[in-house]
Amino acid sequence: MPPETSFIYLLICLLAGISIIVLLTTKFKVPAAFALIIGxxxxxxxxHLSLTDVVNIMKEGFGNIIKSLGLIILLGTTLGILLEYTGSTSVMANYILKKLGEKRTVWGISITGFIVGLPIFCDSGYIVLSGLNKTLAKRAGISIVIMSVSLATGLYSVHCMVPPHPGSAAAAGIIGADIGKLILIGSLVAIPAMMVGNIWARYAGKNLPLPVVEEETPTDVRLHQPSVIQSFLPIVVPIVLIALKSFVTIEATPDKAxxxxxxxxxxxxxxxxxxxxxxxxxxxxxxxxxxGHLLxxxxxxxxxxxxxxxxxxxxxxxxxAIKIGTHLSESLALDSMGLFFPFLLTFVLKTAQGSSTVAIITAASIVLxxxxxLGLDTETGKLLCVLAMGAGSMMxxxxxxxxxxxxxxxxxLDMKTMLRVYxxxxxxxGLTSFAMVYILSKFL
Structure with a gap:
């Protein structure tokens, strides 16, 4: 990219790309994959990237995502379909509704997402829980929009803020923040974020059309449903295994069998x-x-x-590839920005390239x-800095x-609904989390 390309010009390119994707998918009903390629x-x-560079960068970006999520999505999809087919999701839904009551179902799915999201990626957690979420929505008579966004935001709140997730863990390593304190305080900061996601999902989703959630369980399976333990094990066991790996990776080296x-x-x-x-x-x-048919x-x-x-x-x-973060750091006076700069930088990077993990790691390297x-060169300042970047990586x-x-x-859910609600x-x-971090900075 030529050095004379200005930051304002790059922002215009970014906004044009995002706008064309939204326009093509919402107004002209172009499939999202083709709209993204056009973008x-x-x-x-x-x-001013060459045509060859654009194609090579696209190939690399496409391949990296498939490499990291391909098998997880394939296996997670298979797990969800098998759970639905065997009637396990119905059994779990009945059990949860019996224990929580229908009035607390939406809060229950948010809290479930928050807890499940502590040790595992939000993508994996959502895939594993999506079948259960649909069944709960149908049984409780709640819009799938409200339930899906409540689950998604519960998972997302801790994904962006709390180790052992790679973004916040790597940022803590780069900046030099204490991981133990980050886990504790990051979890506390994530709670209001989860609550705000739940409240907004209820408000924004209540007047939207109710998408139809089909129950695919065959009649013969309903007559021979699995037990509660059999139904929960395919979800609980993977979550526990992934959680154990996450904490073993943090706490110790694999020197024992x-x-x-x-x-x-x-x-x-x-x-x-x-x-x-x-x-x-x-x-x-x-x-x-x-x-064979199910697979x-x-x-x-x-x-x-x-x-x-x-x-x-x-x-x-x-x-x-167009390095918006670098241009941003070179275009602003930083001495009076404090926590706002790492928050803003990570927010721009997240919005620009999509990955919360990449955004917070890139921002940490720039902020170091x-x-x-910025006035953050203390133990407390570094901790708050990582939390501010976590808040920015949400949005x-x-x-x-x-x-x-x-x-x-x-x-x-269609793209219009996703943009409006999620x-x-x-x-x-992100704003709630940053407000919490700012308040904490006045007391720590």
Missing amino acids: CFLVGLGA WMTAILSFGDPVIALIIGILLTFFCKKSWKRAEL QDSAEKAGGILVIIGAGGAFGAILA PLLQV ISHANDAYFWVIAKFSG SVATVLM
């Missing part, structure tokens, strides 16, 4: 395979033809999701040499964010 060329060529086993079985791919195997105990007998459906459903997510990764890679100028989740499309496709929720969550 890649518009932004890349507009920012049991640590090595936990690290192996706690890999999301292996954990999901174990979950799939456990679903076979949820039905008394399986026919080869029906199993084929899983592969086809996952394929459509992966194409969109891959295109989103390509768009994010193009936006990352600026800590003294804005939109068309270039893989998690955005995971939610949309697994919930059956994307706005991420803005409110």
